Amino acid sequence: xxxxxxxxxxxxxxxxxxxxxxxxxxxxxxxxxxxxxxxxxxxxxxxxxxxxxxxxxxxxxxxxxxxxxxxxxxxxxxxxxxxxxxxxxxxxxxxxx
Amino acid sequence: xxxxxxxxxxxxxxxxxxxxxxxxxxxxxxxxxxxxxxxxxxxxxxxxxxxxxxxxxxxxxxxxxxxxxxxxxxxxxxxxxxxxxxxxxxxxxxxxxxxxxxxxxxxxxxxxxxxxxxxxxxxxxxxxxxxxxxxxxxxxxxxxxxxxxxxxxxxxxxxxxxxxxxxxxxxxxxxxxxxxxxxxxxxxxxxxxxxxxxxxxxxxxxxxxxxxxxxxxxxxxxxxxxxxxxxxxxxxxxxxxxxxxxxxxxxxxxxxxxxxxxxxxxxxxxxxxxxxxxxxxxxxxxxxxxxxxxxxxxxxxxxxxxxxxxxxxxxxxxxxxxxxxxxxxxxxxxxxxxxxxxxxxxxxxxxxxxxxxxxxxxxxxxxxxxxxxxxxxxxxxxxxxxxxxxxxxxxxxxxxxxxxxxxxxxxxxxxxxxxxxxxxxxxxxxxxxxxxxxxxxxxxxxxxxxxxxxxxxxxxxxxxxxxxxxxxxxxxxxxxxxxxxxxxxxxxxxxxxxxxxxxxxxxxxxxxxxxxxxxxxxxxxxxxxxxxxxxxxxxxxxxxxxxxxxxxxxxxxxxxxxx
Numbered sequence: 001x002x003x004x005x006x007x008x009x010x011x012x013x014x015x016x017x018x019x020x021x022x023x024x025x026x027x028x029x030x031x032x033x034x035x036x037x038x039x040x041x042x043x044x045x046x047x048x049x050x051x052x053x054x055x056x057x058x059x060x061x062x063x064x065x066x067x068x069x070x071x072x073x074x075x076x077x078x079x080x081x082x083x084x085x086x087x088x089x090x091x092x093x094x095x096x097x
Numbered sequence: 098x099x100x101x102x103x104x105x106x107x108x109x110x111x112x113x114x115x116x117x118x119x120x121x122x123x124x125x126x127x128x129x130x131x132x133x134x135x136x137x138x139x140x141x142x143x144x145x146x147x148x149x150x151x152x153x154x155x156x157x158x159x160x161x162x163x164x165x166x167x168x169x170x171x172x173x174x175x176x177x178x179x180x181x182x183x184x185x186x187x188x189x190x191x192x193x194x195x196x197x198x199x200x201x202x203x204x205x206x207x208x209x210x211x212x213x214x215x216x217x218x219x220x221x222x223x224x225x226x227x228x229x230x231x232x233x234x235x236x237x238x239x240x241x242x243x244x245x246x247x248x249x250x251x252x253x254x255x256x257x258x259x260x261x262x263x264x265x266x267x268x269x270x271x272x273x274x275x276x277x278x279x280x281x282x283x284x285x286x287x288x289x290x291x292x293x294x295x296x297x298x299x300x301x302x303x304x305x306x307x308x309x310x311x312x313x314x315x316x317x318x319x320x321x322x323x324x325x326x327x328x329x330x331x332x333x334x335x336x337x338x339x340x341x342x343x344x345x346x347x348x349x350x351x352x353x354x355x356x357x358x359x360x361x362x363x364x365x366x367x368x369x370x371x372x373x374x375x376x377x378x379x380x381x382x383x384x385x386x387x388x389x390x391x392x393x394x395x396x397x398x399x400x401x402x403x404x405x406x407x408x409x410x411x412x413x414x415x416x417x418x419x420x421x422x423x424x425x426x427x428x429x430x431x432x433x434x435x436x437x438x439x440x441x442x443x444x445x446x447x448x449x450x451x452x453x454x455x456x457x458x459x460x461x462x463x464x465x466x467x468x469x470x471x472x473x474x475x476x477x478x479x480x481x482x483x484x485x486x487x488x489x490x491x492x493x494x495x496x497x498x499x500x501x502x503x504x505x506x507x508x509x510x511x512x513x514x515x516x517x518x519x520x521x522x523x524x525x526x527x528x529x530x531x532x533x534x535x536x537x538x539x540x541x542x543x544x545x546x547x548x549x550x551x552x553x554x555x556x557x558x559x560x561x562x563x564x565x566x567x568x569x570x571x572x573x574x575x576x577x578x579x580x581x582x583x584x585x586x587x588x589x590x591x592x593x594x595x596x597x598x599x600x601x602x603x604x605x606x607x608x609x610x611x612x613x614x615x616x617x618x619x620x621x622x623x624x625x626x627x628x629x630x631x632x633x634x635x636x637x638x639x640x641x642x643x644x645x646x647x648x649x650x651x652x653x654x655x656x657x658x659x660x
Contacts, residue, residue, distance in 0.1 A: 001533075020565045021532040046554060048561045049626060053619030060614060077554050084629040085622050086610025 004029045007040055011072070015043030018051030026051070030058040035067040042073035052085055059090060070094065111249050114142045118253060122260035131264045132163055135232070135257045142253050143217065143246055145234040150221070151180050152230040152261070160184060160231060178202050180231045183218040187228065189251060190218040193241040215241040219250050221258035229258045229265070283342040284309060287317065290349045296322040298392050301443075303327070304484035305511040306492065308455075314507030315341025315383070316453050317349050323356050325389050329397075331404060331451040331511045332385035332427075340381065348373060348383050348427065362389050366400040366424075367435055373428030382426040386451055395443045395515060400435065402427040404451075406469060410476055412446025412517065417473050446517035448487070450476055455506035459495050462502050467495055478639065481580055482593070483522055484512040490595070519583045521546060524576040527568050535560055535579060546583040552651050555630050556581065556590055559649045562623030563592045563602065571597040573643075587632065587652030594645040599638040602647055603628070630655070 002022035007013035012033060018026055039055075059069045072094040074082070079095070082088045118138035122131070136148040151160040153175065160180050162171040175184050179200045183190050195201040195213045206213055214236050221229040232254060237246070288309070295303050305318045315334025320327070332348055334341035351372060355365040366387055373383065386407060388399030401407055403426030409418045420439055425432070443449070452472055459467045475494055479487045488510050495508065521542035525531040539557055543550060560579055567577050573596030580591040605624040628634055633650040 017536070019532055019536075019561055021529050046557055048558055048565075049619065049623035050561075050565065052622055056614075056617060056619050063614065077551070080630065081554075081558070081626060084610075084626050085608070086617075089610070090614050090617065 002026060011038040011040045013040040013043065017046040018044060018054065019046065019048045020050035023050040023054050027054045027057065030054060030069075031061075033058070033062070034065070035062070036070065037062065037067065038070045038072050040072050041075070041078075044073075044075065044078065047078055047081055049085075052081070052087055055087070056090065068092070111142075111252075115249075115252055115256060118142060119256050122256060128261075128264050128268060129163065131261060135261065138257070139232060139234050139250070139253060143234050143242065143250055144238045145217075145242075146236040146238060147211070148232065148234045150230055150232050150257075150261075151184075152265075153184060153228050155228075179216070179218050180233065183220050183231050184228060187220040187222060189220070189247050191242050191247055192216045192218070217242045217246065217250055219254040221254055221261060223258040223262035224255075225262075227262065229261045232257060279339055280312065280342075283339040286346050287315075287342040290346050291318065292320055296320055296327065298322060298327050298390075300392055300395075300516050301327070301390075302484040302514040302516060303329075303512070304488050306488055306509065308492065308504070308508040310337075310455065310504045310507050312337050314455060315345045316455065316507035316509040317345040318451075318509050318511050319349055319352070320511065321353070323389075324359070325356055325361065327390040327392060327513075328352075328356060329388040329390060329399070329449070329451070329511060329513060330385065331453060331509055332383050333404065333453050333455075333507070333509070334383045335381055335426075337506075340378070344373075344377060344381060344383060344428075347376070348385065352387065362387070362398055362400060362438055363435055366402070366438075367432070370402065370424070370427045371431045374431045377428040382429040384422075384426045388449075390443070390513065396440060397443055397449065397513075398438045398440045400424060400438045403429075408450040408452075408469075408473065408476075409441060409443075410448040410450060410473075410480065411444070412448075412480060413444060415477065415480070417450075417477075443513070443515040445515055445519070446480065447515050448476060448480070448484070449511075449513040451509075451511040452491070453507060453509040455504070455508040456491070456495055456510065458506065459499055459504065459508070460502055461498055461500050467498050471498070478644070481517070481520055481522060481582075481591075482578060483524070484514045486524065486578065487514075488512055519546065521581045523579045525564070525579060526576055527571060527574065529565065529568060531577075532561060532564070535564065538579065539581065542581045546581060546588075548581070548583060548588050549653050551653060551656055552588055555651045555656075556588060558623075559590050559627055559631070559651070560592065562627055563647055563649075566602065566623070567592070567594050567597065570600065573597050584650065586654060587650060590649045590651070592647045594647075596643045597645050598643075599640075599645065601636045601638075603634050603636045 002016035002018055004012065004014045004026050055069065062068050070092045074093055074095055121134050121138060132150050135150055139148040149162060151162050154161050158175050159172045160175050175181055179190055182200055192198045193215045195216055217234045219232045221232055223229050291307055303320055305320055307316060307318060314337055317332045319330035332345050334344040351369050352365060355368055384403035386399060386401045386404040388397050390397040401422040402424045403422045405422045407420040411418060423439055424435060457467060457469055471494060472491060475490050476487055479490055491510060523538040525535055539560060543553060564577060571594055575595045578593040582589045602624055605621060608621050608625040627649060631649045632652050632655045635648045637646040
């Protein structure tokens, strides 16, 4: 299960599991965002390659219009997914405190 | 004298008489009535004192005189006497003075006291030129049969032949239909006694199936949780048809009754045997495995009357124990006492395999039998699968093996598998929507197998990436099996795709993670991640069954150095 919505202060809050079953709805939401967007990942429990694909597509689009996607509050157990995929080089990542 | 069939125009009166007869012949549909009509018609049209019809029994090469209901018919070889001569030549034989003709058999007159003067013997040949029989008319009322009578008789004989032929075909259809209905009824009775649902036995996975042959065989099975334990039965009555279907039904009812009355295994088996010996026909018997499992102690005790082989897969040694029957087939003879039943203990992952000979003996078009080795190798290959999966696999394999050859006998399989406490197995439809149930399965398995929660993300990732690959690229429709097994220091994840093309996921190319973002594509990331995270990543393909087995191992030690 996944929820993705606009939070306070302009951040996009994503909660739950970003897997192949939820990728399409997450993509549909992120296709609408503009400029520099912070994705609040504090409540993100899981991400698979399908979810990474959604983030990659969004990042490419935003970079093309001088925007970008920042990831905030990423849980430690998800970090190796970003490391092994090289996605830590594609995103500005603020780790969870 | 023998006269060739002659064609003379029939008079209006003759035609009218024959048409009347035709009308009369249209009605009856049983043979005896039809024979009566035919003889009456012949006597009337030809003004004869008596008449008779011999039917040709082609398979036996005989001519048969149906005298009356309830009396054994008279049979003669089809070459004998005047009827035989007529049947062979298919021509009318007109004998004006019987006692002057050497072919005439006067013994019938002697017995009956009737004196035959003259006789017309006519071949009955139907519209398809098939010899149906021979008709004889005796003693023309006012003289002897002449050429006109021969012509009239020829026209009449054609009508009679067609009518008789129709009745014979009809009665064959009716007999066939009666037989079919009787078989169907016996089959329904047989099926109705099979358990509709599998009993739920803590710690065990039980599954059974019964595939009837077209003609009934005599298989049955039973699985029921009773006061005495889990009753496990596989039976097979000798022969085909209605009798075996009904005898196994009777056996099953007796057995359930015995156990319900509190009998133990020995008493039930002995009583069942002795009662069946009393009631079954001399040449009938039933082979049957009858066992009782105590799910608390895991001890299975059984007797088998001529039913074998009895196979038990042992997970620890990965081989099969084979047990022989403990006694004669049931109902073969009364026995005063039995030797002790066989007792075996089911350990984790062990499988009791009971299969009827309809499976072992199923042949392919080249006359090869499916055999025991195919059954055991299928069970061994799917040793970690559920009993239902093993069972389906065996049935599929038998079906494929037969290559369309007909199923000659009933097929029955009973599988009893003791859960392996270190393994969790789930099966999921090939759709992305299955990801939610998969996550639920994994969560439950982590709790039950006491797996380290730090491995959860990696396991979920492995299952999702491999599963979605199978959904996207697999060609089959069979469910995908997911297994989690607790291993030393970690967990082993297996996915089984039972009808896919071979694709070695471990050989998938790596993704270049140092490319600039404009050149990065999402494809291939899943397998790339698995290769980085897994301690072991193996692929195995079994060409015979089209089974892909992917195994990934993760350990807590392997987490070190990462986030």
